[in-house]
Amino acid sequence: MNERPRLTVLSGPSGVGKSTVVAHMRKEHPEVWLSVSATTRKPRPGEQHGVHYFFVTDEEMDKLIANGELLEWAEFAGNRYGTPRAAVLERLENGEPVLLEIDLQGARQVRESMTDAQLVFLAPPSWEELVRRLTGRGTEPPEVIERRLEAARTELAAEPEFDVTLVNTSVEDVASELLALMDVV
Numbered sequence: 001m002n003e004r005p006r007l008t009v010l011s012g013p014s015g016v017g018k019s020t021v022v023a024h025m026r027k028e029h030p031e032v033w034l035s036v037s038a039t040t041r042k043p044r045p046g047e048q049h050g051v052h053y054f055f056v057t058d059e060e061m062d063k064l065i066a067n068g069e070l071l072e073w074a075e076f077a078g079n080r081y082g083t084p085r086a087a088v089l090e091r092l093e094n095g096e097p098v099l100l101e102i103d104l105q106g107a108r109q110v111r112e113s114m115t116d117a118q119l120v121f122l123a124p125p126s127w128e129e130l131v132r133r134l135t136g137r138g139t140e141p142p143e144v145i146e147r148r149l150e151a152a153r154t155e156l157a158a159e160p161e162f163d164v165t166l167v168n169t170s171v172e173d174v175a176s177e178l179l180a181l182m183d184v185v
């Protein structure tokens with residue numbers, strides 16, 4: 001058991017199953033605190049403000065960045081996303097396990113600013129399966145899928161930068177591997 005829980009960062013290409021794995025894990029272990037990011041992206045059906053994201057305007061995002069309120073932020077496929085700093089630090093101070101689900105650029109920034117963070121890469125079983133999952137989710141129009149697949153090529157190439165790689169073949173298996181890495185079980 002660690003003295004102080006580490007910050008864990010889960011990253012990986014869009015469509016690999018990050019949200020699915022995290023949702024599964026938190027159903028059984030609600031004590032794992034997942035940071036809620038701010039984004040300029042529009043909500044998908046069913047997404048709630050303050051639960052899945054804080055949906056903000058471009059101007060609001062400009063302010064969060066200018067005021068130094070974000071631990072990291074990045075532009076991804078045409079929208080900006082960032083992690084509110086205060087909530088993360090507060091949870092870590094309280095000794096709670098903290099999880100960030102963010103893109104590669106964000107993971108790199110966290111590695112610089114929080115040197116004891118644990119960086120976990122979620123990889124697809126194959127490229128074909130990634131395309132299938134991203135397309136099958138049915139939440140993005142074809143041009144957005146194209147953009148995300150382009151970003152995915154860069155993200156997959158960055159896998160060696162991470163401390164650990166988990167291959168998302170089974171959601172249950174990956175969720176329990178992630179819990180073990182976070183010292184929750």
Ligand code: ADP
Binds near residue numbers: 015018
């Ligand atoms: P991300 O959060 O990484 O963008 P999602 O969690 O939205 O990805 O998953 C993308 C799609 O892949 C969803 O339709 C989800 O149901 C499916 N999916 C996730 N994990 C698996 C898995 N292990 N096997 C098959 N399908 C999966």
Ligand code: 5GP
Binds near residue numbers: 011013014041082
């Ligand atoms: P989506 O639009 O599918 O919810 O997320 C797109 C990408 O943005 C995903 O790779 C997701 O992990 C990433 N993302 C979500 N929140 C943040 C954040 O706060 N910071 C960064 N850098 N990336 C984020």
